[in-house]
Amino acid sequence: MKIKICGITNLEDALDAIEAGADAIGFVFYKKSPRYIEAKEARKIVKKLPPFIQTVGLFVNETAENINKICDEALINLAQVYDDNSLIEYEKLRTKYIKVLRAKSKDDILKNANEYILVDAFVEEFGGAGKRVALQWFDNVDCSKFILAGGLNEKNLKELKGYNFFGVDVSSGVEISKGKKDKQKMFNFVKAANEI
Numbered sequence: 278m279k280i281k282i283c284g285i286t287n288l289e290d291a292l293d294a295i296e297a298g299a300d301a302i303g304f305v306f307y308k309k310s311p312r313y314i315e316a317k318e319a320r321k322i323v324k325k326l327p328p329f330i331q332t333v334g335l336f337v338n339e340t341a342e343n344i345n346k347i348c349d350e351a352l353i354n355l356a357q358v359y360d361d362n363s364l365i366e367y368e369k370l371r372t373k374y375i376k377v378l379r380a381k382s383k384d385d386i387l388k389n390a391n392e393y394i395l396v397d398a399f400v401e402e403f404g405g406a407g408k409r410v411a412l413q414w415f416d417n418v419d420c421s422k423f424i425l426a427g428g429l430n431e432k433n434l435k436e437l438k439g440y441n442f443f444g445v446d447v448s449s450g451v452e453i454s455k456g457k458k459d460k461q462k463m464f465n466f467v468k469a470a471n472e473i
């Protein structure tokens with residue numbers, strides 16, 4: 278089970294997330310988010326990370342040109358793309374990317390079960406709202422290419438047992454306040470994910 282901790286805004290949280298055992302850390306390049314970080318600040322953090330850690334950049338309705346520019350500047354390996362309006366010209370992206378499905382129904386899940394995709398809960402306003410995707414939508418579905426996000430925390434992770442998700446993604450569930458992580462919660466989250 279791969280683990281991504283998202284919404285990193287400072288070096289201390291990044292290093293704590295990695296020490297806890299996260300495979301990937303995420304930076305939010307969406308200006309309306311309380312977890313927004315400028316590319317040049319993310320770059321300073323990324324330069325101080327140990328090797329073999331995946332750096333993910335989160336983008337909302339952004340152009341391919343801007344995603345490329347920010348990923349280059351911030352040394353991002355993977356773009357996490359919210360593209361509800363299908364505006365992105367994917368062929369122009371230089372960075373490897375993963376699309377986000379903001380699921381509204383089991384049908385949405387079924388239509389996307391054969392590609393690696395990050396499944397988040399649908400909320401009107403974008404952003405780390407802690408809302409969950411209904412787990413029963415994944416019943417009898419091959420989840421081996423899904424990364425599940427949305428309202429996960431150390432307590433509810435055990436409900437994912439048996440689904441065989443490729444990975445999990447968390448932000449608000451391991452925070453003290455918006456944009457500041459809680460070290461103990463990150464350790465507990467990773468431990469719980471590894472026990473699934």
Ligand SMILES: O=C(O)c1ccccc1N[C@@H]1O[C@H](COP(=O)(O)O)[C@@H](O)[C@H]1O
Binds near residue numbers: 283405408
């Ligand atoms: O974190 C944000 O502010 C944000 C802004 C815009 C789009 C997504 C955002 N957060 C991401 O949402 C998922 C789930 O978060 P949570 O665990 O429910 O808080 C995760 O990838 C966040 O980084």
